[in-house]
Amino acid sequence: MKTLVSASILSADFGHLSDELSRAEASGCDMIHFDVMDGHFVPNISYGVPVLKSIRKYSGLPFDVHLMISDPGAYLEPFAKAGADGITFHLEATANPVVIIDKIHSLGLRAGVSIKPKTDVSLLYPLVGLMDMALIMTVEPGFGGQGFIPETLDKIKALREYSSDIDIEVDGGISDKTAHLVRDAGANILVSGSYLFRATDMASNCKLLKNN
Ligand code: DX5
Ligand code: ZN
Numbered sequence: 001m002k003t004l005v006s007a008s009i010l011s012a013d014f015g016h017l018s019d020e021l022s023r024a025e026a027s028g029c030d031m032i033h034f035d036v037m038d039g040h041f042v043p044n045i046s047y048g049v050p051v052l053k054s055i056r057k058y059s060g061l062p063f064d065v066h067l068m069i070s071d072p073g074a075y076l077e078p079f080a081k082a083g084a085d086g087i088t089f090h091l092e093a094t095a096n097p098v099v100i101i102d103k104i105h106s107l108g109l110r111a112g113v114s115i116k117p118k119t120d121v122s123l124l125y126p127l128v129g130l131m132d133m134a135l136i137m138t139v140e141p142g143f144g145g146q147g148f149i150p151e152t153l154d155k156i157k158a159l160r161e162y163s164s165d166i167d168i169e170v171d172g173g174i175s176d177k178t179a180h181l182v183r184d185a186g187a188n189i190l191v192s193g194s195y196l197f198r199a200t201d202m203a204s205n206c207k208l209l210k211n212n
Helices: 014-026 049-058 072-082 097-106 121-127 150-162 179-185 202-210
Strands: 004-008 031-037 063-068 086-090 110-115 133-137 167-171 189-192
Touching: 004 202, 014 049, 014 202, 049 063, 049 072, 063 072, 063 110, 063 189, 072 086, 072 097, 086 097, 086 133, 097 110, 097 121, 110 121, 110 167, 121 133, 121 150, 133 150, 150 167, 150 179, 179 189, 179 202, 189 202
Parallel strands: 004 031, 004 189, 031 063, 063 086, 086 110, 110 133, 133 167, 167 189
Antiparallel strands: none
């Protein structure tokens, strides 16, 4: 499968967000990863619907929205209207993942389901065929710039063995040191924040994520 890179703007310079979006697009990134945190599901607060709505017009890339919030079902429509192309929610945040997947699809968007590093990957298996993408967190969600958790590699491998064609995204601690590990395990969409936005040459770092 072709490797795609989704640039997490959590590590961008918020004073120059439109320039940062252009830099990611010009550097060969394939998507913009938009991390939403509510200070409840994760111990941090980031940004939400008004920011997405405001910056959407500055990028031609698809917006890959990652909801790290306790009540994802309540916010699907506002994020869809603000310009999301895909919405990923956390399995740990809901008792009804199928209902949320259906709602995301009814809004015309791609549906992703994410698990934290300690969640059993087999809980995702019943959703293969319903969701478009699985997001396996490779750090505890909440902050950029953390170290990659190697134990998550087995989860990626197990899910790839279960499904040869589902999109598997990984998020957290992805750099030139870890990209080949997650790609070899079966991930095909790599989220990266600090490694891309703190680079002086983002294009070369983006290339290294795709083939190092
Ligand atoms: C963390 C977020 C990530 C974060 C990744 O909870 O979901 O998307 O921005 O940052 P890096 O690539 O710096 O680990
Ligand atoms: Zn994320």
